[in-house]
Amino acid sequence: MAHNINFNEQTGQHSFFSVKQKAWHGLGQIVEDYPTSAEAIKFAGLDYTVEKRPLFTVDNGYLNKDDELEHSEIEVPNYFATIRTDSEQVLGVVGRDYSIVQNRDAFSFFDAIVGGDGMQYETAGALGNGERIFITAKLPGYIKVGSDDYIEKYLFLTTSHDGSGSITAAFTPVRIVCQNTLGAALRNSSNTIKIRHTANAEERLKVAHKVMGISNGMADELDGIFNQWAKVRITDKDVMKLIQQAMAPSKEVLKSLKTGEELSTVFKNICDNAFMYAMASPTQQTETTKGTLFGAFNAITGYFQNVKEYKDDEAKVKSIIGGTGQLRTQAAFDLCLGYAKSGAEALTLN
Structure with a gap:
């Protein structure tokens, strides 16, 4: 990685x-x-430290008396470069109010x-x-x-x-x-x-x-x-249903889950890997996770934290904090809230 x-x-x-x-x-x-x-x-x-400094471009230039091309600087209005002062590296371009x-x-x-x-x-x-x-x-x-x-x-x-x-x-x-x-x-x-x-x-x-x-x-x-979820029992079959619905990337996939249509190999592999983590990871064998709703939720978060491969560490952080990982975790959280209230009915697709 x-x-x-x-x-x-x-x-x-x-x-x-x-x-x-x-x-x-x-x-x-x-x-x-x-x-x-x-x-x-x-x-x-x-x-x-970082400084905001004026940003310049150059004009088309003109020939001086020695027939050499010279340019004049033109300041770019309302935009600035951000500069790292210890290395003088340009970090980006920002607006006036930044x-x-x-x-x-x-x-x-x-x-x-x-x-x-x-x-x-x-x-x-x-x-x-x-x-x-x-x-x-x-x-x-x-x-x-x-x-x-x-x-x-x-x-x-x-x-x-x-x-x-x-x-x-x-x-x-x-x-x-x-x-x-x-x-x-x-x-x-x-x-x-x-x-x-x-x-x-x-x-x-x-x-x-x-x-x-x-x-x-x-x-x-x-x-x-x-603590409530750690006391709610859930079957393996319902764990897989919860994983599939939480991991569904679109309404079309949810519809396919409801109608029994063929799912993509990529999606099936994601769900299988999360389910394997739910069933086999040593961290899923504790009193609070084995066969519990808390364990099912932990399987989703565990997949994004410990199973899924990312391009680099920055991509992993972005996924978990504000990207796909967070969206799927939120979907799992909402499904678990419903399951704690009404059991397997919460996983019935309407």
């Missing part, structure tokens, strides 16, 4: 750190203890969420030339399912310096026994918040507290839901 971790030529190191465990790509710095935000910035090679969020500001945002206390920075790094950074941090406390199944509470933040997207913060519960991200939106709320780069520091601080409120609320609600 490829990676896109930035290599900092000034330091001769990759811009990534993790606590205690090596990432799959084996790059960056491994530290023994959770660092402060100031330490994490240095460990991850994120202690650089506000740079420095890497230290992204960590300050996290510190503000819990008042600088209890935030445990676990990984951070930069991708490409440093145009995108990411941070994961562990919040205090756990969600406990059954007597010995613990889910840690994480926040994930990513922001870019190239104008390609918003600042994104997401609450991501992670089941310790298999490191599955169990993120799902509850009712009408979302586990993901996007902040415009045009927002000022005061607005971002308000959002920080909103993120913490959502995280605490979702953790409390998920605690009750997951």
Whole structure:
């Protein structure tokens, strides 16, 4: 699997750190203890700043007295280049209203969420030339399912310096026994918040507290839901039905499931792999997962986290946090809510 971790030529190191465990790509710095935000910035090679500078093009040129072609610069109105100041690399092109969020500001945002206390920075790094950074941090406390199944509470933040997207913060519960991200939106709320780069520091601080409120609320609600699901029994046949409906990429596929029409080989392989994970993975043999609705939900998240192959780590993160993985996880979550209420009827296609 490829990676896109930035290599900092000034330091001769990759811009990534993790606590205690090596990432799959084996790059960056491994530290023994959770660092402060100031330490994490240095460990991850994120202690650089970004500037917004005028953007220029040139005219068609003219011949000077020596018959040499000369050009005059023309400033491009309302557009700017974002420049990494330590290496003078161009990271992107942005508009007039774009506000740079420095890497230290992204960590300050996290510190503000819990008042600088209890935030445990676990990984951070930069991708490409440093145009995108990411941070994961562990919040205090756990969600406990059954007597010995613990889910840690994480926040994930990513922001870019190239104008390609918003600042994104997401609450991501992670089941310790298999490191599955169990993120799902509850009712009408979302586990993901996007902040415009045009927002000022005061607005971002308000959002920080909103993120913490959502995280605490979702953790409390998920605690009750997951513990209920761990007591709901589900047959293998219904597990496969749930997987097929959650993984269905379109209404046409759902219609084919209802009518019994032939399904594509690709779709069948996806469902078979998720079902195999549900039945055979050691993490699915615990008291809370074996033959339970919680185990069926964990099979979907486990497929995207541990089975599916991705082009690179960035593609995996995008899928799980805001792409196909998140959509399928949400579909599974909604189906499980229905199953907890009305049993197998919830999997009847109308």
